[in-house]
Amino acid sequence: MRRSAEMQGAQSSAVRLLLLSCCVCATDGYPFRTPLDLDVTPRVTVLSSGLQGCRRFQSSAVDYSTMFLEADSERLYVGARGAVFALNASDISVSSVLTIEWEASPQQKLQCLLKGKDNKTECFNHIRFLQTFNSTHLYMCGTHAFSPLCAYIDKERFVMSSQPEEGKDKCPYGPTTGYTALIVDQQMYTASQYEFRSFPDIRRNSPSPTLKTEDAPTRWLNEADFVGSALVRESLGSSTGDDDKIYYFFTERSQEQTTTYSHSRVARVARVCKGDRGGLLTLQKRWTSFLKARLTCSLPEYDFHFNMLRSVFVMPGLTPQDTLFYGIFGLEWKNVKASAVCRFSLSEVQEAFQGPYMENQDSGFKWKEYTGKIPDPRPGTCITDALRARGINFSTSLPDDVLNFVRRHPLMSQQVQPSDRRPLLFRRTTDYTHMAVHTIQGLDGKTYHVLYMGTDEGWLHKAVEIEGWLHIIEELQLFEEPQPVNNLLLSEKQMSVYVSSPSGVVQLPLSNCLRYTSCYDCVFARDPHCAWNGAQCVDIMAQEDRSTLIQDIQQGSKGCENTQNEIVARSRSVRVGDDVLLQCELSSNLATPLWTLDGSELQGYGLNSGIRTGTDGLLIIEARTDQSGLYTCYAVENNIKVAIVTYNITIHLDLPPPPPVEPTQDHYSFSATLPAPTERPSPERPLPPPPASHLPHSELLSPRNMEAMYLSLITILGGLCVVLTVVLVYVGVCLRVGNRGKYSIRAAASAYPNSKRHNRHRKQHRNSSHMELKTISSHCNGNGICNGISKQHNGDIQDGGFLQIVPGEGHPSSNKEPPPPAPPLPPTPQHPSPECDFPNGLSATLPSVLRRMNGNSYVLLRQSESDSTSPLCYSFAEELNRILEKRKHTQLLPRPDESSV
Template sequence: MSAGPAHLLTTLFMAAAAMGYSSRRSATDLDATPRTTVTFDELSGVRRFKAHTLNYSTLLLEDDRGILYVGARGAIFALNSSDVADGSHHTIHWEASPEKRMDCLQKGKNNKTECFNHVRFLQRLNSTHLYACGTYAFHPLCAAIDANRFMLPSHFEEGKEKCPYDPARGYTGLIVDGGLYTATRYEFRSLPDIRRNLHQRPLKTEESPLHWLNDAEFVTSVLVRESKDSPVGDDDKIYYFFMERAGEETTSFFDKSQVARVARVARVCKSDVGGKKILQRKWTSFMKARLVCYIPYYEVLRSVCSLDGGGWASTVFYAAFTLSAQWRTMEASAVCRYNISAVQRAFEGPYMEYQDWARKWSRYDGAVPEPRPGSCITDHSRRKGYNSSQDLPNSVLDFVKLHPLMFEEVKPAGGEPLLVKKNVAYSQLAVDRVQALDGRSYDVLFMGTGDGWIHKAVVVNSGIHIVEEVQVFRDLQPVESLVISHNQRSLYVGAASGIVQVPLASCTKYASCYDCILARDPYCAWDGRACCTIATTDSTGLVQDIQSGNKGCRSSSGRGSLLWKNRTVLQGDDVLLPCDQRSNLARAVWLLNGSEVLGTGQDRLRVGVDGLLVTDTLPQHSGEYRCYGEEQGLRTLLATYSLTVLPELPRSPTAAPSPHAASQTTNDMKVAYISAIITLVVLCTVLSIVLLYVSCLEKRKGKYVLAEPRPASVELQTVSANCLRKGHREEEEEELTYPDGCLRIIPGEAPTAATSPVKELAVAVPPLPPPLPAELTNGVGALPNVLRKMNGNSYMLLQQQEEPLASPLYNASFTEELSKILEKRKHTQLVEKLDESSV
């Protein structure tokens, strides 16, 4: 863990301890690492469904019928739960009408995301019909759908009190014994509300003088059958999990001026029918309590799932939290487990009361009327003549009206979270309970992330072991829904782009006994030859170790013998010996000829995540290399190599030269360089004498004029291909234009290896000849005004001159002579295409 996130997580734990929530483990202990990582391209056994729509977020699985119902944007699908991609699905198209979409657009809503019919509710109504509700472009509608015919009815029901108008609004709903229990903000400007509709007496939460719900955003709802085998004749209860603005004192540990949002759990009784005079058509059993996990007041509740284990008394709730917006410097998630007994204790404890003068909630220490406010009707109440909520006395109903909040908080089991994961935002949870070979039951959590991954984890004692992380969507998108099928042994994942069916376990990917045991996957066990699924195999002879993950394998090595790979390199070269560590929890261990390689800093050996790097190899690096993955005290053989380092090849067949011979070789090279320089100087001297002689001859003929010597400014002017035009009168030549200009070549003073004993003589500029044919110029006239290097020794500045030059010494004989010279240079000095070395 990096220093920044680790420091922040430690700060969170310190704050929790200061407020009374101690933790026995540090933040780094709680931050579990997924053992294996499966990317999108490595997936196998996955099936996908996608149609011409979006937002496949509402799922209803009927496992016994083999159907997965999916509510999406403008459509409802019935998929084959054994294979969602087999093409046998049925579709109901339920689009919003053009009139409603136009009305939605006129309200200022987004015509690309909001002004559609988003199916938000889909449940079984009775043995023949489904019940569905959609936002219908901000005009909610509901419909009873014939499940056999799978068609929309001709008549729709008003959905304003059953379904939210906003597709992004938090919402939850259940159909329990014919009653529709929903919670959301229903209408455009309405307050959040928990309601019951359909075939039972309609009920809702109270709004005056106190709002029972303070800007609530609902997450989920859970039915707990507490009436089943109840010794006190209790009633079934519906639990609601949501976020809302807090009004308690000391609502923020870090900034008391801020109004914090807290996680809540509320409950109502299924048989509640409201009061007779007070709380008419209102809940008489509504109570709520704070739900804490990690740091109070700085948690955002994202998802809740439940598991009863065969009886309501063993019900547990798993909740996923993320950090609130105050912690913008990091991203982290926490998972907590709550027992139903902890929730009951909170609702049976002290109440809170709102103080108008302080504008906050504080503990109520006054008298509590009988029967206990907010409780369901039980056998004890019936014996006193209270057979329904309408029989309750006014004192009880008045107390309920003003005291909906409980003082005690619902704390996680063990007093701390099961998992705190940095750099992850969990968006959905699903849980399954698996009977392992050791006779214990283990809860397996499937945690969807905000970027399209699924973390599969097993709860072991008071912690979590993450078996694997799987990328189920290539494009980043939140996992919006998760449903587990025991019959199909599949996990169904709903998101914006489609539905994915993932196996609950892929045991065959574990290639050895060690791999199978170290995975600690309750679904998998080793049968002596392969890793298999427990549910499909006789448990006789199977090996599994969920508690420690290191017992049961007989062999001393995880993978027996592997083929040797030969590597041969020259001395001084670097070589990488790859070793793929499948497990993120394993430590790479290398053995060289049976002795362990310590790693970084040891004799040019570097152990990394990709393998062993041997730098600047020596003959003593030759030998046998074995790579192991060490995990939980077990070592799995992963790769074997035979490395041979050859001595450096000799530079000559003779023996290596002695120091005296090396010195002699150096002296010989110096003599060769000096000889070359002297030769160049002599050649330059001879060439200068020849040029001087030729100049003198031409002077006698009247063709050249020897001017006064100028050490640095004498210019030798010649002609470009398009410089001059015919003309003899000076006034006519002044009017002539030469678009290409004239090329003036100015030799510079270039440094040489040795100073020439003869100085260069400055020669007067010869008269400019007429333009030459294009084929004789070799492109010289097109050269740019840049400084070019010439053969690596001297420089020439090539620049264009705009004004024309004329000379009275111009005649045909000079033209013929110069043409011959240039024709000769064309075939000896110049190349067809000019570059830096040919000028």
């Protein structure tokens, strides 16, 4: 019954996640923030090739999982599989690296194999713990092929100063078992599942007194998976003489069964007192101060809970009461990616531990709030001055009724709520693994928390908390190959962030302000580290005089009104009828393009407007003389328009356009051009024949000049008009192409000008004496994918195809053979498929489609309005966005000619 209820709860939560994702998609770009508007987009994306100030360390070892940096030391200690390294903290890439090799012996590996463990992952010595023990030594522990060992390291010489000692009570057996540990005043506090098939446990190890959690009659930990721990010295400045406490963070199987939620696993925070010595008889060698409470990170409006705790960072405050806990939460379903970041205050945690207890009714899973009498002194509290005044100086002096109550009531009823009762951040399709937080004071005098979060695919997100929300400043690709971030550390002294992964360690500066090249770009970033000094974006930490610096973290829009922004100015001369692409690349993912013509905003980018816009440019289709003028591209961000580039477009009427030839039955019209020549013909100097463009698998009809084309077509028309009337329509189309002097009908095979097949068929194209048409079959399979390219042989064209026109010029004909008969019209599909992509990448039913050809040229396929609503393929907006997104990652030619398409 309980398992069935859990399955139903999981299914309902999955449905809520699906609805939530749909709602978030629907609210993207909404002008005000709602609880669903948390799926923040990083403002800037930087690939690994563009990282600046990046330093790396790699060796023959793998699985760099443990890092430790002493505040006053220049060394970064890193634990990997079978080795420990001491790196230069200021530059980890320098060659002066100290190494301790610590591999498991072949005999130990063999015993590991006999236990049924994996000889590729588990049967090695993975360093799981590495911290300072005292001023002269470090202490480390490793899995040692499923038989843990620990050892001391001499800091100065960086060698093992003693033989390894037993580590089964201090270190887990496996490399992936949940584990957290810290050394406090030379006492080691650990939490993990230590022994093989044992229960999870929180322990204080040597020196004595050793303590652990209770297993019976009430088990205090239920399949707990630990992610972090922290010491909070609450005794400092305490008016009650309170004790220091160690807080543990983990995820475990749920013990509560209430009407408000039902989850198989929940996030927890637990605490023990540093001065705890256990009970005298009851709870002997057990914690007397152990209490735990639930951490909630949810979207309450939608009853959706992130119940898997992945990582925790403890942010100390000016006083212990100001301590903050930042947590990364995920979903229980491994096949669904989503992350949330919640922040908790120490006062909220303390309030939960002062609240009511939960009680187990029948030693099962039916826990409910305890309403009976609570013994005095309050169970689970540390020893205070008030207790010392009553003669209770140590936990061994606590009454048995108090200790028995602690044994049976480890769980608190009150849940720990996050700040503002909601997440700071919600990210779909991202699994954060580790995080660290840095505090910095902005120029406005406010203190800002900057979060660095690593993902499971090797990205680093830098975000700033502004009024309870997270703004992701940038996302950095740390590794070319996706791999998880294993650990993450910050150093204010070195102003660096260190990230470890399975393949190595990366060091990056906390900020890279020089990335922003203008005042607006610097201010829009809202990076507390960066400000504009009038000439460049600089790091405020390195500036002694900050009086003239410009920074606006709260709004990200003020301060640059009186600064000059460099605008790229370009001029283009275009012939009437050309298709013109004006490029405008936006560096910010949050900016949107806005185009103006002679100062007036361009409106209505409809099918008949002759204009298309995308994320990186504006396309003018069949330019007209009235479209000449000054085009300006603006980047709109934070309600501020910033001019990026201007184009002075002049459209010349060199040749009168021929009268359009209307097809009798064809529903499709085609248009294509080559990049416009840099020089325009004059009346005194004829236009030289432009170079031919080539596509593989095509044969051409190519007149050398306009007169030859006219004579050839007139002769063909005179000879065939008596025999075939259909040929007249086809020859009319060819005549139109000839009059334009810029079009040629090509085969419909997909091609790239730099391909090997192109070079192989180049001479064939030049010497072609007849025209061969190829059609692309309109037949689609059941999956919506169009198949097949049917060629014409001896004048026959297979039915059911579409013609394609590609950029090119005509070539002369060496004979007077008549052209082949006209192809049949494309049939109307009876059962349109939801998606129909041709092998060459063109979608036949789109009203307008752009395709990348040779870096800066395009093929444009247009469809008449009567067929513009065909459901066969993607809409124009979807297809255009998809294509332009792909183009973002395509290497452009050195200086593309943007005047033509």
